[in-house]
Amino acid sequence: MITQAIVRKPCNAIIKALTTSDMGPPNYQAALSQHTAYIAALRDCGLDVIELPADESFPDSTFVEDVALLTPQCAILTRPGAPSRTEEVVTMAPVIQEYYESIEIIDAPGMLDAGDILLAExxxxIGLSTRTNRSGAEQLINILARYGMTASIVCLDSVLHxxxxxxxxxxxxxxxxxxxIDKPEFTAFHQIPLPEDEAAAANSLYINGTVLMPDGYPKAQAIIEAKGYPVKTIDISEFEKIDGGISCLSLRF
Incomplete structure (x- = not known):
């Protein structure tokens, strides 16, 4: 059961965050408001939320998920693939040390964004992407194996993470x-395919019985609810402008 989450307040520099979208820069005040609502949603799901202050040195730093993988046995500090984000790990390390005794690190030439890591069953x-390379993925596989956990690599075609x-x-x-959809690595699961025009809703979080999903995807919401899952929607439209999703904004453990 997940009991805690770490989040970081968006900084003013968020308007300079990395993005592949053509949606324009985020509105800082609106992003703050949406982030506050996101925290409230995590708390509604029963999580104790650790709130970190904004860090103006790193425009993307509100996307805390990428800089660490928190497992039941250990924490792994990653090495983000975007050069502008590499040092975010340094600022997160002391926070992780408060909650984990066993901490591992991904070293160069490895690159690893935790947005490329999905835990299922x-x-x-581990997705190979522009932000995660084979060295980073293989380092992670070896670390997890030492703690009795398993992992495998998935090659990505077009998505960021x-x-x-x-x-x-x-x-x-x-x-x-x-x-x-129908990718061989995932055919053993009960796949719930989402419409192409609402693909972004696939980045949703199942937390203690509730699915947190981005607002604005009614077809996807209806599909998930039809499977028997309670759904809570959150407006993260300002973060979507900079390639952000529901999972990106927190580290959960």
């Missing part, structure tokens, strides 16, 4: 979209 899937287009729920149910 106690197995970790693995979890951009896929999300694990519960009881073998997995949300899929785009290139992940």
């Amino acid at each position: 106690e197995h970790y899937y 693995l979890k951009t287009g896929i999300g694990y729920l519960d009881n073998g149910d997995i949300l899929t979209s785009g290139e992940f």
Whole structure:
């Protein structure tokens, strides 16, 4: 059961965050408001939320998920693939040390964004992307193996991160979209394919019985609810402008 989450307040520099979208820069005040609502949603799901202050040195730093993988046995500090984000790990390390005794590190030349890591049925899937290379993935596989956990590599075609287009729920149910529909690595699960025009909703979180999903995807919401899952929607439209999704904004453990 997940009991805690770490989040970081968006900084003013968020308007300079990395993005592949053409939606324009985020509105800082609106992003703050949406982030506050996101925290409230995590608390509604029963999580104790650790709130970190904004860090103006790193425009993307509100996307805390990428800088660490928190497992039941250990924490792994990653090495983000975007050069402007590499040092975010340094600022997160002391926070992680408060909650974990066993901490591992991904070293150069490895690159690893935790947005490329999906836990499903106690197995970790690692996407090879522009932000995660084979060295980073193989280092992670070796680390997890030392703690009795398993992982495997998934090659990505077009999405930024693995979890951009896929999300694990519960009881073998997995949300899929785009290139992940019928992808061999995930055919053993009960796939819940989402419409192409609502593919972004695949980045949803199952937390203690509730699915947190982005607002604005009514078809996807109806599909998930029809499977028997309670759904809570959150407006993250300002973060979507900078390639952000529901999972990106927190570290959960």
